[in-house]
Each structure stands twice: as C-alpha cells, then as structure tokens.
Amino acid sequence: MTTTTTTTRAPVRRAASVGSGRPHGGPPSARRRRERLYQWLFLVPASVYLVLFFGYPVVKNLIMSFQDYGTATFYTGEAPWVGFDNYAKVLGSTIFTTAALNTALFTAGSIVGQFVIGLGLAVFFRKKFPLSGVLRSLLLLPWLIPLIASGAVWKWILDKDSGALNQFLEALHLVPNGVPWLTSTQLALVAVVGVNVWIGIPFNVTILYGGLQDIPDELYEAAALDGATGWRSFWNITWPMLRPVVNVVLVLGVVYTLKVLDIILALTGGGPANASQTIATESYALSFEQFRFGEGSALGNILVLISLVFALFYLRASRRGVED
Amino acid sequence: MSAISTTSSGTMPARASARAAKRTGLPYTALGILFLAIMLFPVYWMVNASLQPNGTTIQATWFPIHPDFSGYGTALAQQGQNLGTSLIVALGSVVLSLAIAAPAAYALSHFTVRGTNIVLFAILISQMIPGIVVANALYTAYNDLGLLNTIGGLILADSSHGVPFAILIIRAFMGSLPSSIIEAGRVDGAGHVRVFWSIVLPVSRNALITAGLFTFLFAWSDFLFALTLTTTDAVRPVTLGLYQYIGSYVTDWSSVMATAVLASLPAVVLLLVAQKFVAAGTSTGAVK
Structure with a gap:
C-alpha cells in the first residue's frame, strides 16, 4: 500500500499529459475509438456468454410458448404456431391453481422462517463470545453442501417409519405413531418448507450479520447512556439501520425461492397428489416428464413474469444500496 | 470473517x-x-x-459405535465414475467461468465504457431467470447441436451458476484497487492486456481463488442441468446418481448416505481449509 501511494504522484501528472494528446499518436478521436474498442474486448466473452445462456433461453422460451412443441417436434422438426393455446391450457388446468397457491405458500413460509431465524442468529452472533467466529462459519455448511445431498438426508430423517424425527417425537410421546411427513397431502408442503428454511438460514445469517457489523458501536453506546438497551435498542437502532440490507435479503430471498426445484424434486417430487407441486416443478414436469415443451415454457414464462415483478423491487433496493 | x-x-x-x-x-x-x-x-x-x-x-443407532465402511465401498463402486464426472465438470466450469469473468470484472471496475451498465444490468436480471427456463431452451438447442450427454455441454451450462457470481465478486475486489496502479502500468507503455495480465490479475489472486472455489461448488452441486441435459448413463454427475438412488424405494440407506457424504466433501473441505479465502471474498465490500 505504501509503495503505491509514494509512486502515485508522478504517474498521475504524466497520465494527464497523455490525456491531452501525445504528438505522435494520431488524431485524438481515432485513438480514443481504438481505446474504446480495446476496453470493449474485455467485456466480449462475458457478454457473449450472458447472451447465449440467459438471453437466448428467455427468447427461445418465449417463442416455444407459442408453439406446439412436443415429442413430435424432435422427430419432424416441426412446431406449429398455436397462438395463446399453451397459456390457455396451462392457466386453465386445475393443477395451476394448486401450483400457484403452493408457490405462494412455499415462498412466504420459507422467507418468513429463514428471515426470522436468520436475523435472530445474526443478532446473537453480534455479541463477541469465545468461538463465535468458528461457530458462525460452521453454520454455513447447510448452505454449501449440494441440495440433493441435503434432500437425501432429510428424506430419510422425515421418513414415516424409520426417520429420526419421528423416532425423536415418539420417544418424547409428542406424537402417537409415525407422522407421514412426506406422504401426507396435508404435511408434505409443510415439510418441504421446513427443509427449505433450514437451507436458507445460513444465507440470511451471513448477509444480515454483515449488515449488523456496519452499524457503529457508538450508536449503541449512546443509546445505552439514554437507557435504551435490549428490545428498545433493537427497534430504535438495529432495525432502522439494517433496513436497506433487510430489503435486499428479502427480495433476493423471494427471487431465489420462487425458482426452487431441486429440494422439492428430491423430497416429494411435487407429490403426493400435487400437494407440494409449485410452478417451477410443474414446468419441469410438463417439459421433461410429459415432453410438452410448449406448455412447459409457457408456465416457465409465467414464473419469469412473477420474478420480474420482484426484480423491480430488487433493483430499487440494490440501487439504493449502491448509492449509499 | x-x-x-x-x-x-x-x-x-x-x-x-x-x-x-x-x-x-x-x-x-x-x-x-x-x-x-x-x-x-x-x-x-x-x-x-x-x-x-x-x-x-x-x-439406525444414534451413534456409529461400530463404524462400518461397507456403505462407502458400495458408493464408490456404484458412484465412483459419477464422482469423477462431477469433478471434471466442476474443474472445467472453474476455468471457463474465471476466463470469462476476470476480464469482464476488470472492465466493469476500471473502464467507463458505455456498455458496462448494460452488462451489470444483465447480470442482475440473470439472477431472476429460473433454471428451468434455461434448461427448457438449452435442451432443445443441445439436442440440435449434439451437446446432450457431453461433458462440454454440462460445463457450459453449469457455468451459468458461476459466471455472474464470479463477475460480481471479482469486480468488488478490483474496484478497491487504486487506479494509480493501472495508470502507472499504462504510462510505462504496457497495453491493457499486459496491465491486466501482469499487474491486475496477480494482485487479485485472493478474489480469483474465492470466485474459483465458489464456482467449483456451484458446478459440483448442480442438479438441474445434470437432470435435464443428460439422458443416458454415459455422462452422469454424482448429484444425479444420488437423485436416482432416492427416487426409487431405498433399501440400502448406508450407501446412499455414503454417497451424500462424498458429494458433500468439497463443501466441507472449502469451509475447513479455504476459510481464509472465503473470508477474503466476503469482507472485500466491508474493507473499502
């Protein structure tokens, strides 16, 4: 650091002279254009990749949603235009109402659970105590292991007959006999939400803890002098100061939860009887199990639309964060 | 941290x-x-x-009093090849993601070209696009291009998890580099590529390692593209192997769980061994 500050002055002065035009570098506008071109080249690989793997899928999905794109298409290469038929079919089916409601419940339940527990733990870890750093970093584990591995172990923990949860609850005489967590139409969604909360807690703790670290200690000390501690200091200092971070966490959480697929497929596959089917899993089922790609992409587009609404919130929240 | x-x-x-x-x-x-x-x-x-x-x-007993490793034997015999596939795909995705993300991050943090805002906006928007939408379109495109059931196809698709993240995290770090470092190099006559390669990249080592580690984990953990972009046993990441285990009626939980443990190992190793780099990455924002 010190070496850079000592060498800073001379180059800056020389850089200024470069900016005003070197005598033998050609006309300034042409040189500037070449400079622009060089700078653009650094962005080309990323731009191409983003266009191919995000831009193209969105456009292709939009086109497919207006086509009869099914098994036959892969043999004949023909996908006749059908207008809004796919949307009509998808929106008119009884599964859509269930899936939309499940998506709302899954998202709301997951976000509330993750956020409340995550904020509680973040506030808890703000108190410096022995091993707090180690414990906090170990807490990241559920977030880092593959979702499908978490899904596998949870599937067994929640197993009706031999699952650890039922063994535990039965030992405490809290439930009479095996609770069918994943195989009951009333409980499947609850179980899936519970597991998703578990997965989301580390993310919430990490971001919220980072936000808490940015609140200066002096504020708490001053408030303590005025007699504000505990809950009062939380509501008067922590919460207002944390609001920008809270906004980002919540909106990002919603956007990420809307598209969750892995954990539901691993635990219930959307069942039993669509009890845990969401828009994302139903879109997967239409495309990749029934090979009705047209309808699958129509449903996918509806999901994109919902995400975009929240994206607007996100952009507003993050722009406020960037400007601060 | x-x-x-x-x-x-x-x-x-x-x-x-x-x-x-x-x-x-x-x-x-x-x-x-x-x-x-x-x-x-x-x-x-x-x-x-x-x-x-x-x-x-x-x-199962609550403690493994008599640990039995036969589950791991079965897991390695049945999933060993899939673990290898996952490793190759994840490493490939790290190389590809960093090669794409590092120059972009440099441009986004130190150039004021008109396109930078568009690229940043595209990255933010990309986070809203559900994986199933990408998979839907990629399946049909891969089918035409013959990329289904290929390692290369999976590397390309899996990098969609890592590229946006890597750009953002490397950009955050490079943004904290004083522009005098770059100007000094430029004034000494080095071109943009030279400055980038021999000044910016070495200084950004920690950010690159952090981005690389997370990119590895993202690709290693990928399930959706493994599920949708492979149709045969030829190329089968371990996440898909695990899914097929639990998709059918499970009679042999110990080897399923052994596979899950093996699939989770990279995350554990990252947390225990590379914690320094994770901290370096997550605290860059706070440092400046």
Whole structure:
C-alpha cells in the first residue's frame, strides 16, 4: 500500500499529459475509438456468454410458448404456431391453481422462517463470545453442501417409519405413531418448507450479520447512556439501520425461492397428489416428464413474469444500496 | 470473517477487560454450540447413517459405535465414475467461468465504457431467470447441436451458476484497487492486456481463488442441468446418481448416505481449509 501511494504522484501528472494528446499518436478521436474498442474486448466473452445462456433461453422460451412443441417436434422438426393455446391450457388446468397457491405458500413460509431465524442468529452472533467466529462459519455448511445431498438426508430423517424425527417425537410421546411427513397431502408442503428454511438460514445469517457489523458501536453506546438497551435498542437502532440490507435479503430471498426445484424434486417430487407441486416443478414436469415443451415454457414464462415483478423491487433496493 | 474478529480482539489494549468479556461470554458459547448442533444435526445424521452396516439401517443407532465402511465401498463402486464426472465438470466450469469473468470484472471496475451498465444490468436480471427456463431452451438447442450427454455441454451450462457470481465478486475486489496502479502500468507503455495480465490479475489472486472455489461448488452441486441435459448413463454427475438412488424405494440407506457424504466433501473441505479465502471474498465490500 505504501509503495503505491509514494509512486502515485508522478504517474498521475504524466497520465494527464497523455490525456491531452501525445504528438505522435494520431488524431485524438481515432485513438480514443481504438481505446474504446480495446476496453470493449474485455467485456466480449462475458457478454457473449450472458447472451447465449440467459438471453437466448428467455427468447427461445418465449417463442416455444407459442408453439406446439412436443415429442413430435424432435422427430419432424416441426412446431406449429398455436397462438395463446399453451397459456390457455396451462392457466386453465386445475393443477395451476394448486401450483400457484403452493408457490405462494412455499415462498412466504420459507422467507418468513429463514428471515426470522436468520436475523435472530445474526443478532446473537453480534455479541463477541469465545468461538463465535468458528461457530458462525460452521453454520454455513447447510448452505454449501449440494441440495440433493441435503434432500437425501432429510428424506430419510422425515421418513414415516424409520426417520429420526419421528423416532425423536415418539420417544418424547409428542406424537402417537409415525407422522407421514412426506406422504401426507396435508404435511408434505409443510415439510418441504421446513427443509427449505433450514437451507436458507445460513444465507440470511451471513448477509444480515454483515449488515449488523456496519452499524457503529457508538450508536449503541449512546443509546445505552439514554437507557435504551435490549428490545428498545433493537427497534430504535438495529432495525432502522439494517433496513436497506433487510430489503435486499428479502427480495433476493423471494427471487431465489420462487425458482426452487431441486429440494422439492428430491423430497416429494411435487407429490403426493400435487400437494407440494409449485410452478417451477410443474414446468419441469410438463417439459421433461410429459415432453410438452410448449406448455412447459409457457408456465416457465409465467414464473419469469412473477420474478420480474420482484426484480423491480430488487433493483430499487440494490440501487439504493449502491448509492449509499 | 473470523480472521478479522480474532485480530481485532487481539489488538484490544485492555487485556483484562477482554478476559472478563471472555468469561461472561461462556454462556453464549454454550448457547451457540446448541444452535449449531441443531442446525448441523442433518449433516451429523448423514455421516452417522453412512457408517451403519449395509442394508440394515431401518433402525439406525444414534451413534456409529461400530463404524462400518461397507456403505462407502458400495458408493464408490456404484458412484465412483459419477464422482469423477462431477469433478471434471466442476474443474472445467472453474476455468471457463474465471476466463470469462476476470476480464469482464476488470472492465466493469476500471473502464467507463458505455456498455458496462448494460452488462451489470444483465447480470442482475440473470439472477431472476429460473433454471428451468434455461434448461427448457438449452435442451432443445443441445439436442440440435449434439451437446446432450457431453461433458462440454454440462460445463457450459453449469457455468451459468458461476459466471455472474464470479463477475460480481471479482469486480468488488478490483474496484478497491487504486487506479494509480493501472495508470502507472499504462504510462510505462504496457497495453491493457499486459496491465491486466501482469499487474491486475496477480494482485487479485485472493478474489480469483474465492470466485474459483465458489464456482467449483456451484458446478459440483448442480442438479438441474445434470437432470435435464443428460439422458443416458454415459455422462452422469454424482448429484444425479444420488437423485436416482432416492427416487426409487431405498433399501440400502448406508450407501446412499455414503454417497451424500462424498458429494458433500468439497463443501466441507472449502469451509475447513479455504476459510481464509472465503473470508477474503466476503469482507472485500466491508474493507473499502
């Protein structure tokens, strides 16, 4: 650091002279254009990749949603235009109402659970105590292991007959006999939400803890002098100061939860009887199990639309964060 | 992050008060361990179950008193090739993601070209696009291009998890580099590529390692593209192998859990060995 500050002055002065035009570098506008071109080249690989793997899928999905794109298409290469038929079919089916409601419940339940527990733990870890750093970093584990591995172990923990949860609850005489967590139409969604909360807690703790670290200690000390501690200091200092971070966490959480697929497929596959089917899993089922790609992409587009609404919130929240 | 907290408490001048804080903090430590034990129970249960004798894990014991490694034998025999596939795909995705992200991050943090805002906006928007939408379109395109069931196809698709993240995290770090470093190099006559290659990249080593580690994890953990962009056994990441295990009626939980443990190993290694880099990445924003 010190070496850079000592060498800073001379180059800056020389850089200024470069900016005003070197005598033998050609006309300034042409040189500037070449400079622009060089700078653009650094962005080309990323731009191409983003266009191919995000831009193209969105456009292709939009086109497919207006086509009869099914098994036959892969043999004949023909996908006749059908207008809004796919949307009509998808929106008119009884599964859509269930899936939309499940998506709302899954998202709301997951976000509330993750956020409340995550904020509680973040506030808890703000108190410096022995091993707090180690414990906090170990807490990241559920977030880092593959979702499908978490899904596998949870599937067994929640197993009706031999699952650890039922063994535990039965030992405490809290439930009479095996609770069918994943195989009951009333409980499947609850179980899936519970597991998703578990997965989301580390993310919430990490971001919220980072936000808490940015609140200066002096504020708490001053408030303590005025007699504000505990809950009062939380509501008067922590919460207002944390609001920008809270906004980002919540909106990002919603956007990420809307598209969750892995954990539901691993635990219930959307069942039993669509009890845990969401828009994302139903879109997967239409495309990749029934090979009705047209309808699958129509449903996918509806999901994109919902995400975009929240994206607007996100952009507003993050722009406020960037400007601060 | 823990590194930062330890150094700050280490430099605290009043050692006596620090010791007092440590003593009053012990109940918190106990509570923290309790929270962590609850949160990590499923991970413990995964390891415990993987060490039970083969086949007969209907009533698993709460502790692996007589650890039995036959589950791992079965897992390695059945999933060894899939683990190898996952490793190659993940490593390939790291190389591709960093090659794409590092130059872009440099441009986004130090150039004021008109396109930069568009690229940043595209990255933010890309986070809203559900994986199933990408998979839907890629399946048909891959089918035409012959990229289904190929390692290359998976590397390309899996990098969609890593590229946006890598750009953002490397950009955050490069943004904190003083532009005098770059100007000095430019004035000495080095072109943009030279400055980038021999000044910016070496200085950004920690950010690159952090981005690389997370990119590895993202690709290693990928399930959706493995599920949708492969149709045969030829190329089969371990996440898909695991899914097929639990998709059917499971009779042999110990080898399923052994596979889950093996699939989780990179995450554990990252957390224990490379914690310094994770901290370096997550604290760059706070440092500046």
